Amino acid sequence: MSAGRPAYLYAEDPVEINAGRPKARLAVSNTGDRAVQVGSHYHFFEVNRVLEFDRAQAYGMHLDLPAGTAVRFEPGDTREVDLVDYAGHRRLVGFSGLVDGGLNSADTRARALRRAAELGFAGARPTGAAAEPSAAGPSAPELSAAVEPGVES
Secondary structure, rough: OOOOOOOOOOOOOOOOOOOOEEEEEEEEEEEEOOOOOOOOOOOOOHHOOOOOOOOHHOEEEEEEEOOOOOEEEEOOOOEEEEEOEEEEEEEEOOOOOOOEEOOHHHHHHHHHHHHHHOOOOOOOOOOHHHOOOOOOOOOOHHOOOOOOOOOOO
């Protein structure tokens, strides 16, 4: 390789994205009259309210796809998607405004589930859902123990 010239270095083995992180597979139905497209890193819990699925199970997860890609749901269609837990500090702000805080906080989770149900997000059930850990990964108290000191959850 010549000095100063850019080059790509390729490995022999394929790259596995999101290796070792908790994952889930959910059936998602578009109950609306328009197509809905969801990007790879959008908080799936907060996607368009006409998409019906178990929102409690999707809490803290995004599509298990390469960055920059998306899934499209046509009106009336049902399809399965693979989700993966967010990594890093697990603090989300924006999206549909349901979370706006640390994913590891049980209070934030309960508030988000309640708000999603109040706002008519299909598949959102606040009663008892906040107390149930996600089938995809550890419960909020288990995760909060792994948060770095000084990082608000």
